[in-house]
Amino acid sequence: MMRVARGRAVGFVGGGLVLALLVLAMCRFPGEPADGGPGVHGKPTIPQNEPQDALGWGFTHTQYSADEGANPARDRAASALNRARLPQNQHLMGWGADNPEPSPGRYDFDSLDERVDLMRETAGTPVLTLCCAPDWMKGAKAGATDWSKLETAPEPKHYRDFARLARTVAERYPDIRHFVVWNEFKGFWDERKKRWDFEGYTELYNLVYTELKKVSPKIRVGGPYVVMDSLDPGDAHASRVRGEWGALDQRALDAVAYWSEHRKGADFAVVDGSTYTEEDRLLPDEFGAAEKLTAVTRWTRKETGLPVWWAEWYAEVGDARDRREGWSERHRVAVHAAALMAMVEGGAAGGFYWNPQLPRGACAGCLWHGTRAADGGDGLPMLRLLARFSREFGPDADPRRVPVSGEDASRVRALRGEGAVLVVNTGEGRARVRVDGRGLRLEGYEVRWVRAG
Missing domain, CATH: 3.20.20.80 (Glycosidases)
Structure with a gap:
């Protein structure tokens, strides 16, 4: 039978018991979140x-x-x-x-x-x-x-x-x-x-x-x-x-x-x-x-x-x-x-x-x-x-924003994760910056993971 590919809307069995138990062990169930903080225009x-x-x-x-x-x-x-x-x-x-x-x-x-x-x-x-x-x-x-x-x-x-x-x-x-x-x-x-x-x-x-x-x-x-x-x-x-x-x-x-x-x-x-x-x-x-x-x-x-x-x-x-x-x-x-x-x-x-x-x-x-x-x-x-x-x-x-400094800082974004900082150069040219106090040279559109200090 035909399998259907994705289209936009108007307006826009079973594996073994061990595998099933493994998946059950991995599941996390949502609860109620904390307040979302200020509105979209705040920081x-x-x-x-x-x-x-x-x-x-x-x-x-x-x-x-x-x-x-x-x-x-x-x-x-x-x-x-x-x-x-x-x-x-x-x-x-x-x-x-x-x-x-x-x-x-x-x-x-x-x-x-x-x-x-x-x-x-x-x-x-x-x-x-x-x-x-x-x-x-x-x-x-x-x-x-x-x-x-x-x-x-x-x-x-x-x-x-x-x-x-x-x-x-x-x-x-x-x-x-x-x-x-x-x-x-x-x-x-x-x-x-x-x-x-x-x-x-x-x-x-x-x-x-x-x-x-x-x-x-x-x-x-x-x-x-x-x-x-x-x-x-x-x-x-x-x-x-x-x-x-x-x-x-x-x-x-x-x-x-x-x-x-x-x-x-x-x-x-x-x-x-x-x-x-x-x-x-x-x-x-x-x-x-x-x-x-x-x-x-x-x-x-x-x-x-x-x-x-x-x-x-x-x-x-x-x-x-x-x-x-x-x-x-x-x-x-x-x-x-x-x-x-x-x-x-x-x-x-x-x-x-x-x-x-x-x-x-x-x-x-x-x-x-x-x-x-x-x-x-x-x-x-x-x-x-x-x-x-x-x-x-x-x-x-516990994601946290990381300060970026240097002459190309406006083109670089950084966010700290569990054990590393995700650094993204949003420009097509090379960028020289300091991220969380560490000097980096990034190629155009480079995505780099840096160990959190």
Whole structure:
């Protein structure tokens, strides 16, 4: 059956017992965070999450992953992922998983089982995003799958059916304790009201939340996973949450606020967004635009009172990202390192990099060489960045800004993690600076880890 690649929304079994126990031992469960501090325009100390609040920094499996292809390549990819030990997210349907319930009560979990087994075998804390819905829940004929309708939401009369499917999935994979409800409000745009149908989404969310908690009170559930678009500050829908990077879309903030007020319960809040505006502009530049991620995180923490997860985050302009053109990999890694720093500075509890994996060879921004080639599977620079960042800025980290001085200080950013300082040169030329009292020479767009003094 066809496996579906990622598309933007309108408006935007089982491994062995030992492996299952290993994953259970690795899971961390969110709790309530401390106050998020001053608003987005202030300069507070970096807000801290208690260790149980944070899952960490990982990635999402997409259409192609390391569960297919040549055995030597799969082994190399698995080895790289085992060393990285990252949280890993997979969708219920689409992006590598087939229709889980083609007809009412008739299940097909083979492809999802493969992805779950991959997460188990590579020591990743597993997460499932509960999207999308089988066709019969969307008014289509049972037994058929029209992948062009993947992003259609279930009909309200089938919300309970989707919630029961979520419960079946949770019972099938008892070692998975983290669930995200839906993806980017897909299918929940109200064309008549020209806004998100946050009432419908929240009704679906509450039903799913209830069914998952029946399986185990230890299961952690979050939403609403709406896209936090940024607009020109003069746009009619621009909110007061703004900066040089633009202004957040008030319709997205309204969706989060409604969900937060009417949710039956939640263990974390989920957001999604890019650093660029709807006009595909990075303001004031690709590094300065990352401040949006800090602003979104702080606003969401304050609005919901919950730990914040970034389900998806993008630091490249849409067209360039889709074509993977324009930036060298060194430049790309530097921009993404700055984006990760921005989310941590806002107090994010974790996030998932959307892996743009191809079946063969290297690709810009991919985490490993595609495993359909016999010589594939080797880790790539973005995987190394995520792995080190996850270690240094994991649940027990105490991130702190580090002073940078010298003639090129304005181009260099530094943030202290668990045992090292992440230093990023945001310019294409060499930079000479002192970081935490230590002299450094950095190449253009260099990302360096320096032992904390």
